[in-house]
Amino acid sequence: AQTVTQSQPEMSVQEAETVTLSCTYDTSESDYYLFWYKQPPSRQMILVIRQEAYKQQNATENRFSVNFQKAAKSFSLKISDSQLGDAAMYFCAYRRVTSGSRLTFGEGTQLTVNP
Amino acid sequence: EAQVTQNPRYLITVTGKKLTVTCSQNMNHEYMSWYRQDPGLGLRQIYYSMNVEVTDKGDVPEGYKVSRKEKRNFPLILESPSPNQTSLYFCASSLGGMNTEAFFGQGTRLTVV
Numbered sequence: 420a421q422t423v424t425q426s427q428p429e430m431s432v433q434e435a436e437t438v439t440l441s442c443t444y445d446t447s448e449s450d451y452y453l454f455w456y457k458q459p460p461s462r463q464m465i466l467v468i469r470q471e472a473y474k475q476q477n478a479t480e481n482r483f484s485v486n487f488q489k490a491a492k493s494f495s496l497k498i499s500d501s502q503l504g505d506a507a508m509y510f511c512a513y514r515r516v517t518s519g520s521r522l523t524f525g526e527g528t529q530l531t532v533n534p
Numbered sequence: 535e536a537q538v539t540q541n542p543r544y545l546i547t548v549t550g551k552k553l554t555v556t557c558s559q560n561m562n563h564e565y566m567s568w569y570r571q572d573p574g575l576g577l578r579q580i581y582y583s584m585n586v587e588v589t590d591k592g593d594v595p596e597g598y599k600v601s602r603k604e605k606r607n608f609p610l611i612l613e614s615p616s617p618n619q620t621s622l623y624f625c626a627s628s629l630g631g632m633n634t635e636a637f638f639g640q641g642t643r644l645t646v647v
Contacts, residue, residue, distance in 0.1 A: 428574070464624065464638035510576055520565035520584070520628055521592070522636060524576035 421446045423513050425525035432501045433533050439486075440496045440528045442511030448472075450516045453487065455496045458508040458527075467509070470494065498530075506532040536561045540625050540639035547615055547646055555610045555642050557625030563637075565630045566608040567592070568600065571622040571641075580623075583608055584630075615646040 423444045432438035444453070455467040470478045470487050477485050482502075486495045498505055511525040538559045547553055559566065567582040569592075579592030583602040597619055599611040608627075612619060625639040 423576075425576075462622065462641040462643075464626075464641075466635055469635070512577075520567045520582045520626070520630060520636065521579060522567075522569075522577070522626075524569075524578070526574055526576045 421448075421513050421515070421523045423511055423523050423525040425509075425511055425528050427528045428526070429529045429531070431531040431533060432498070434501055434503060436501055437497060437499045438501055438530065440498075440509055440511075440530065442494045442496070442525055444492050444494065444511070444513050444523075444525075446492070446513065446515075448515055452514045452516065453485075453494045454512040454514070454522070455483070455485070455494075456510045456512060456524075457505075458510065459504075459506070464510075468496065501532050503532050503534060506530055536637065538625055538627050538637050538639040540623075540642050542642060543640060544643045545645070547644070549616055549646055550614050553612050553615060553644075555612075555623060555625075555644070557608045557610065557639060558606050559608075559625075559627040559637070560606065561627060561629075561637065562605065563627040563629050564605075566602065566625065566627045567636075568598070568608070568610045569624045569626065570594065570619075571624065577624065580610070615644075617646050620644060620646050 451472045453470045457465045482499045513523045568580040569577040571577045581600040583589045623642045626636045628636040
């Protein structure tokens, strides 16, 4: 069974600084998808970024980028120029290519952004 | 507007009183899922459905039922709720296959007393 682990229950960052959230996963599959979701106080689940395992290039979306290390099974999220609106719970998630709907989530990291 | 709609958003009920949380999507997605979110545990899948009349258990199915009679609707049924089912529930839908994005509902905060 696949597992996803986020070892940082809480993180904090100063506004305009950079922060990295860690995620590791365990799978025997060679092809899969990885995601970072943001959950602000509104509880809405918002997709931040996704990575296809077959792609060596790290995904980027504006101020958000990932460091995907397939051999190490590591998938960290870097937030640059942190803004107050980035404060939220962040979840790392995994999905097998052949699974249409089954997402496996990590425990979550609560990010605080200090002004 | 493409969306997944859950109702209700908040619910307080008593132990043993049957309840249903509705979920509807307007994107013609084949795949739908239910998750529960608990502190320190992240989101865990309860049940999922690959299409009409096709459902299967997720990681934590005990105490829950689902049905998929129409493609757009996927209700979650708690026949006899217990306090350990107090949680935040999310419905999600996706096209599946190579289309990877899952769309989530707004969440339902359930308290069983």
